[in-house]
Amino acid sequence: MDSPFQAIKITDTVYWVGAIDWSLRDFHGYATDNGTTYNAFLILSDKITLIDTVKAQYMDEMFSRISSVISPCEIDYIVSNHAEMDHSGSLPKAIEVIKPEKVFASTRGKEALSLHFHDIAQFITPVKEGDSLSLGNMNLKFIETPMLHWPDSMFSYLIEEQILFSQDAFGMHLASSRLYNDEIDEYVLYSEAAKYFANILMPYSKLIQNLLVKFKTLNLPIKLIAPDHGPLWRSNWHKILDLYNDWSSHLKNKKAIIVYDTMWNSTEKMAKSIGDGLISSGIDTKVLSLKSNHRSNIATELLNSSALITGSPTINDNIFPTVLDALSYLKGLKKQNLTGAVFGSFGWNGKAIDLLTDYMKQMNIELPIEPIKFKYVPTAQDLLKCREFGIKIASFLN
Numbered sequence: 232m233d234s235p236f237q238a239i240k241i242t243d244t245v246y247w248v249g250a251i252d253w254s255l256r257d258f259h260g261y262a263t264d265n266g267t268t269y270n271a272f273l274i275l276s277d278k279i280t281l282i283d284t285v286k287a288q289y290m291d292e293m294f295s296r297i298s299s300v301i302s303p304c305e306i307d308y309i310v311s312n313h314a315e316m317d318h319s320g321s322l323p324k325a326i327e328v329i330k331p332e333k334v335f336a337s338t339r340g341k342e343a344l345s346l347h348f349h350d351i352a353q354f355i356t357p358v359k360e361g362d363s364l365s366l367g368n369m370n371l372k373f374i375e376t377p378m379l380h381w382p383d384s385m386f387s388y389l390i391e392e393q394i395l396f397s398q399d400a401f402g403m404h405l406a407s408s409r410l411y412n413d414e415i416d417e418y419v420l421y422s423e424a425a426k427y428f429a430n431i432l433m434p435y436s437k438l439i440q441n442l443l444v445k446f447k448t449l450n451l452p453i454k455l456i457a458p459d460h461g462p463l464w465r466s467n468w469h470k471i472l473d474l475y476n477d478w479s480s481h482l483k484n485k486k487a488i489i490v491y492d493t494m495w496n497s498t499e500k501m502a503k504s505i506g507d508g509l510i511s512s513g514i515d516t517k518v519l520s521l522k523s524n525h526r527s528n529i530a531t532e533l534l535n536s537s538a539l540i541t542g543s544p545t546i547n548d549n550i551f552p553t554v555l556d557a558l559s560y561l562k563g564l565k566k567q568n569l570t571g572a573v574f575g576s577f578g579w580n581g582k583a584i585d586l587l588t589d590y591m592k593q594m595n596i597e598l599p600i601e602p603i604k605f606k607y608v609p610t611a612q613d614l615l616k617c618r619e620f621g622i623k624i625a626s627f628l629n
């Protein structure tokens with residue numbers, strides 16, 4: 232058919248009909264430097280089924296891709312695996328245009344969609360864990376995955392094609408002309424997957440561990456994992472499951488990050504000397520100025536770190552604003568098993584050090600050593616003490 236955007240055939244019966252958002256640079260405080268995709272899928276079974284929709288602004292692109300294969304009015308069922316609006320934003324219009332026989336979501340999905348779109352509940356049939364849906368010649372099975380990424384989330388598994396539609400899970404914010412994982416540079420692929428996990432899924436690590444156990448027990452034969460963002464995993468998909476297991480385990484390792492900002496470079500000098508102490512003790516260390524590192528990239532570095540060392544100058548009896556911003560963001564991501572330490576420079580009082588210490592305690596970070604602080608500009612002797620401070624922190628990581 233004549234459509235400006237074309238569907239991409241995945242199998243004889245399944246097409247990708249999503250949208251590419253080349254321009255997205257912020258997702259709720261997460262810097263999406265490489266854009267994203269909103270993946271939606273069309274199953275040409277007896278009951279033609281659309282799996283998820285796209286962000287509202289990309290609705291025309293989705294309809295165009297669907298129209299390159301069939302008339303949208305031919306769709307019988309819509310399955311909404313996740314109520315967040317990057318996947319459900321086009322659902323009300325899709326229901327209006329397509330007039331599907333049925334729309335399926337989890338029970339909590341029905342509730343969440345109703346609270347987003349207000350007059351949609353009448354159209355939605357709830358499904359629950361383990362339910363199957365006959366599509367005529369094919370079958371879908373539903374697996375509830377609460378908090379991966381929202382309470383409503385679920386997977387849909389297309390039995391005959393062995394495709395797992397996993398909504399946010401195993402996804403990444405990466406706009407690409409390539410649809411499959413094995414077509415993308417591995418460094419880019421796994422960096423973006425890690426960034427997505429750190430910034431979106433890390434708070435739910437315990438639930439992810441449970442899900443991985445359940446998933447292993449189900450032992451589903453899988454040819455393709457099709458998330459709602461980024462590439463589809465068609466080869467070596469076990470690796471992303473193994474990485475999810477590693478990332479959600481929060482195991483101790485020998486990596487530390489030093490996160491700081493500075494006014495007249497005193498706190499920066501301290502950061503670098505502390506870093507040198509850690510490095511000399513064999514700790515994989517990153518010294519991350521908040522002038523040049525976005526909070527979401529710091530979250531990614533924290534994902535496989537065991538130490539978070541924060542530094543701030545005192546400004547107006549307070550923590551420097553960028554440091555507080557980063558810590559507030561990281562606090563919500565709930566990284567576990569962290570050792571920490573605090574440092575900083577000050578002019579007439581060192582209040583930021585006390586406030587930072589309190590904040591780190593609220594984050595359940597273990598603080599085995601007293602903070603270090605210097606008035607105005609640290610001397611060479613002071614910086615040697617910072618280096619010793621780094622060595623001391625390292626002793627808790629080795």
Ligand code: FEO
Nearest residue numbers: 315317380381399
């Ligand atoms: Fe991609 Fe939780 O939405």
